[in-house]
Amino acid sequence: MxxxxxxxxxxxxxxxxxxxxxxxxxxxxxxxxxxxxxxxxxxxxxxxxxxxxxxxxxxxxxxxxxxxxxxxxxxxxxxxxxxxxxxxxxxxxxxxxxxxxxxxxxxxxxxxxxxxxxxxxxxxxxxxxxGILGMPGMTAYAGFYEICTPKKGEYVYVSSASGAVGQLVGQFAKLLGCYVVGSAGTKEKVDLLKDKFGFDDAFNYKEEPDLASCLKRYFPEGIDIYFDNVGGEMLDAVLPRMRSHGRIAVCGMISQYNMEKPEGLCNLISIIIKQVKIQGFLVRSYYHLYPKYMEMVLPHIKEGKIVYxxxxxxxxxxxxxxxxxxxxxxxxxxxxxxxxxx
Amino acid sequence: MxxxxxxxxxxxxxxxxxxxxxxxxxxxxxxxxxxxxxxxxxxxxxxxxxxxxxxxxxxxxxxxxxxxxxxxxxxxxxxxxxxxxxxxxxxxxxxxxxxxxxxxxxxxxxxxxxxxxxxxxxxxxxxxxxGILGMPGMTAYAGFYEICTPKKGEYVYVSSASGAVGQLVGQFAKLLGCYVVGSAGTKEKVDLLKDKFGFDDAFNYKEEPDLASCLKRYFPEGIDIYFDNVGGEMLDAVLPRMRSHGRIAVCGMISQYNMEKPEGLCNLISIIIKQVKIQGFLVRSYYHLYPKYMEMVLPHIKEGKIVYxxxxxxxxxxxxxxxxxxxxxxxxxxxxxxxxxx
The missing domain is CATH 3.90.180.10 (Medium-chain alcohol dehydrogenases, catalytic domain)
Structure with missing residues (x-):
């Protein structure tokens, strides 16, 4: 043979x-x-x-x-x-x-x-x-809709927002009528978030020495939903900014993967007063929703309402x-x- | 007058x-x-x-x-x-x-x-x-039943377990058929947990220099539910011990209240792989359940099935x-x- x-x-x-x-x-x-x-x-x-x-x-x-x-x-x-x-x-x-x-x-x-x-x-x-029709797409879908149970008008923050998952979370949130801010690590990506993906606002986290005051600037009313792709000090800075009954979907912690010892989070106490939920998840628990997701996302792609x-x-x-x-x-x-x- | x-x-x-x-x-x-x-x-x-x-x-x-x-x-x-x-x-x-x-x-x-x-x-x-019929009782009830959604046979850990709330969580969990371990800070309290409240096991956290190995000893199969009254390093040690789809109700963080700067938590990354939920809560959001709670708890008190x-x-x-x-x-x-x- x-x-x-x-x-x-x-x-x-x-x-x-x-x-x-x-x-x-x-x-x-x-x-x-x-x-x-x-x-x-x-x-x-x-x-x-x-x-x-x-x-x-x-x-x-x-x-x-x-x-x-x-x-x-x-x-x-x-x-x-x-x-x-x-x-x-x-x-x-x-x-x-x-x-x-x-x-x-x-x-x-x-x-x-x-x-x-x-x-x-x-x-x-x-x-x-x-990408959008595979694992990252399902991750964005499950994490945003199933874990974060979003409502129109809520304040949504997405980190690593131009990535395979983040760009979709932001667009899903906009389609639903949320106010969405994303962060990324270059000017090119920040421009992409605002100009291509339609985020309401975006910032370069590498140019923000004080994440707490940065988040206060972008979310004066606080954050209802944080879609976390990075973990570490960004997550820690988000915690005190969360609004009452806020939800955090922890999808990934890319900032921590290459560290010998992870960064310590000091603000977890905020989740009591604000009654915040932090939920880690794996997309593999949600593949039963794949047909439903395809039904939702394919028309949006074809009509140009979601780009990738x-x-x-x-x-x-x-x-x-x-x-x-x-x-x-x-x-x-x-x-x-x-x-x-x- | x-x-x-x-x-x-x-x-x-x-x-x-x-x-x-x-x-x-x-x-x-x-x-x-x-x-x-x-x-x-x-x-x-x-x-x-x-x-x-x-x-x-x-x-x-x-x-x-x-x-x-x-x-x-x-x-x-x-x-x-x-x-x-x-x-x-x-x-x-x-x-x-x-x-x-x-x-x-x-x-x-x-x-x-x-x-x-x-x-x-x-x-x-x-x-x-x-106590049992007031705010602490409702806190134990809401935190355990509403936040932790417990099931028979699950592994439950309660910190500050002889306190106003903890002693009830442990007894609720036993009534449901869970395996329950509590921690406290003196031998007297540990004895109380085992002899009076019917916990399956208990330990004095002050005598455990290595919390990670201690939890491994008490929970070789891992923890499904952690009712957290203390926060800090105990919470951090619990995170990697959580089982898949585990739930943590964060009721309080008494270990942190008197610190100028809270302890840093380094193990949050565990919540992704194990798909763990961490939920902060305030009892005031649950007082509508008070009549239901009274209906449940009063007979147990009268029959001596729950002590306080x-x-x-x-x-x-x-x-x-x-x-x-x-x-x-x-x-x-x-x-x-x-x-x-x-």
Whole structure:
């Protein structure tokens, strides 16, 4: 049977502090493009790979990580869009497009198909299925609607607001009639928030030495909903600004992932007087809402009421750098790696 | 009209750090035992006064405290049980027993009656209406049932567990079939938790230099519900021990009230992976459930299925010391001050 070469990104070893290029390397193996006879496996060609902040946690050894650490010496994996080349599974056929968990390589043999979704429509960019129509989209949807139970007119703050999730939370909040302020780390991103995503206001947190007074300036009436992507001192500064019965969805804490010891939060006492809820969540608990989400979001995309900004790098060999870039905020919008366009 | 002498406890000035005797002083004024003609005021004789941890916050100047700071030079106030001596209000008559907000003095003229509850039954000790049948009881009820949504078999941890609220949370949890561990600061209190209140286990936190390993020992399977009365490093140690979809009701943070700068919490990141909810609350949002609570708790008291331990001091002049004692854990059970027994 004919074998093809398969470029792969290998995870070298557990990381402490900021990950670098040197923590991953490229290799080339060979593989057959057929699934083993009698198996229920699916063989795919990877098209788009997703770089997501949660992947940093998998670079550290832990027995508690909710999806497990990467294995030193093995191929990285994560969300991707792929095309089925061969299938032993009744639900998938050659030619199908799917999104779900795949390898950081050109071709992947999937022995578990539980986390795969078939892509139902292709009149939107395929890469959207690792962004607005994939895990980050569902994260924004579940976190904002299910955890934050937003109401028209409420004051909403989103950190890391131009990222894969944040840009959507802000737009969802605007569609609902909330007042929305976002923060990001460059002028370019702040402009994007205001000009492209329609946030009511936005600021560059790196230019704000005093976050407490900054938040007071942007939210003189206080904050009803904080969609937290960063944790750390920003979360601590938000706590005393929360309004009565405020809600904080803790989606991620990217500011903390590369720290040896996390920053201490001193303002938690505020949550008593203001009766604030802080809720951590994982998108995997909400995938049952995916059809409902698609029904809501697809028309908005087609009518141009929701836009989605991606930061695209070409080539698997550039994937490590793209992933690392997340942690210094190098990406503008959702970080996508193009392995192949078809 | 005859006037009587009225002993009073006066708040001297705003406090930083631990409050002391010197922050309050006794005085004696005179007052008439009739309400002003034409007013809707109620004049009461105070019987029992409640010492509660939240009162510490009112000793510090703040414009954000939810019920306002004490006023330097004025009578302290708080929850109490009192007897109506005269009333201009149609809902209250001479001889009625009430509980609610009153002054730290022998007689109080109440011009606002919104926070007063009439005492419906006297076949339980009257002091219970500042404890199990009053604000602390409602706090335990709302925090445990409404915020923590407990289920049979869940693992429940209560800090400050022999206090006015904690002892009830533990007993509610046992009645529901939970596994309950409490912590307190003396051997006497720990024995009380196990022998009197029926906790499954209990420990003296002051003898535990490593809270993380201590909690691991008492909760090898993790914690589903943490009823937090103390905040600070105990809360931080609990966070990584929480089980998936765990709930933390933040009722109080007595460990932090006397600190100039609160302790920093470093483990908040755990709430993402475990999808934990942390909810601050105030009992005042739940008084509409008071009739439902009474219906539940009164039979349990009468059947001896729920017990309530009070720490009683005699005499208004001993009230300041009793209040201060809360912050060093001098009280064993609910701290009550007897002003008069009838």
């Amino acid at each position: 004919a074998e093809v070469s398969n470029k792969q990104v290998i995870f070298k070893d557990y990381v402490s502090g900021f990950p670098t290029d040197a923590d991953m390397y490229m290799t080339t193996s060979t593989m057959s493009l057929k699934v083993p006879e009698g198996s229920q496996a699916v063989l795919v060609k990877n098209l788009y790979l997703s770089c997501d902040p949660y992947m940093r946690a998998r670079m550290t050894y832990t027995h508690t990580s909710y999806i497990g650490s990467f294995k030193p010496g093995s191929v990285l994996n994560g969300f991707g869009v792929a095309k089925v080349l061969d299938s032993g599974h009744p639900n998938f056929s050659k030619g199908d497009l799917i999104w779900g968990f795949t390898g950081w390589e050109e071709y992947t043999l999937m022995t578990s198909t539980e986390t795969l979704f078939k892509i139902p429509t292709t009149d939107v960019p395929l890469s959207y299925y690792i 900004v991606e930061d695209t790098v070409e080539g698997l060999e550039n994937a490590p750098q793209a992933l690392i870039g997340l942690f210094s905020g190098a990406n503008v919008g959702k970080q996508v790696v193009v392995v192949s366009r078809e | 005859a006037e009587v002498s009225n002993k009073q406890v006066i708040f001297k000035d705003y406090v930083s750090g631990f409050p002391t005797d010197a922050d309050m002083y006794m005085t004696t004024s005179t007052m008439s035992l009739k309400v002003p003609e034409g007013s809707q005021a109620v004049l009461v004789k105070n019987l029992y006064l409640s010492c509660d941890p939240y009162m510490r916050a009112r000793m510090t100047y703040t414009h954000t405290s939810y019920i306002g700071s004490f006023k330097p030079g004025s009578v302290l106030n708080g929850f109490g049980v009192a007897k109506v001596l005269d009333s201009g209000h149609p809902n209250f008559s001479k001889g009625d027993l009430i509980w609610g907000f009153t002054g730290w003095e022998e007689y109080t003229l109440m011009t606002s009656t919104e926070t007063l509850f009439k005492i419906p039954t006297t076949d339980v000790p009257l002091s219970y209406y500042i 331990v009070e720490d009683t001091v005699e005499g208004l002049e001993n009230a300041p010391q009793a209040l201060i004692g809360l912050f060093s854990g001098a009280n064993v059970g609910k701290q009550v001050v007897v002003v008069s027994r009838e």
